Amino acid sequence: xENTAFKEQKKFQDIFWKANxxxxxxxxxxxIIARISDKWSMLTIYALGGYGTLRFNExxxxxxxxSQRMLTVTLRNLETDGLVERKVFPEVPxxxxxxxxxxxxxxxxxxxxxxxxxxxxxxxxxxxxKAG
Numbered sequence: 001x002e003n004t005a006f007k008e009q010k011k012f013q014d015i016f017w018k019a020n021x022x023x024x025x026x027x028x029x030x031x032i033i034a035r036i037s038d039k040w041s042m043l044t045i046y047a048l049g050g051y052g053t054l055r056f057n058e059x060x061x062x063x064x065x066x067s068q069r070m071l072t073v074t075l076r077n078l079e080t081d082g083l084v085e086r087k088v089f090p091e092v093p094x095x096x097x098x099x100x101x102x103x104x105x106x107x108x109x110x111x112x113x114x115x116x117x118x119x120x121x122x123x124x125x126x127x128x129x130k131a132g
Contacts, residue, residue, distance in 0.1 A: 049100055054097065083103055085101050
C-alpha cells in the first residue's frame with residue numbers, strides 16, 4: 001500500500017514540476033488546463049457530449065448565460081485545439097454545426113469525473129465557504 005501511495009505521489013510531483021519548470025515560457029500543462037478549465041469551455045463540451053451535433057444557437061440556448069461573443073471565442077479555441085469540429089454546409093443562409101471530435105470525447109470522460117466530484121462535494125464546499 002505504501003509503495004502505491006509513493007508512486008502516486010511521485011506522479012503528482014512530476015506533473016507539478018513539468019507545469020512549474022516552464023512558468024516563464026509555454027508550459028503544455030498550464031496552457032492546456034487554462035484553455036479547457038474555464039466554465040464556457042467545460043459547458044460547451046458537456047453540451048456537445050450530451051446532445052450531440054448542435055448549431056451555434058442551440059449551444060447558446062442550452063448554456064443560457066453565455067454571450068454570443070464568448071461562445072464564438074470558446075468554439076474557435078476548442079476547434080483550434082482539435083476538441084470540436086465545425087462543419088459548414090453550403091446553403092443559404094449557411095448552416096454551421098458543431099460536434100466533439102474523438103479527442104473532445106476523451107476530454108469529456110475526464111470532465112464527467114470532475115463534474116461528479118464537484119456534485120458529490122458541493123455541500124461540503126459551500127459549508128466551508130460560509131464558515132470561512
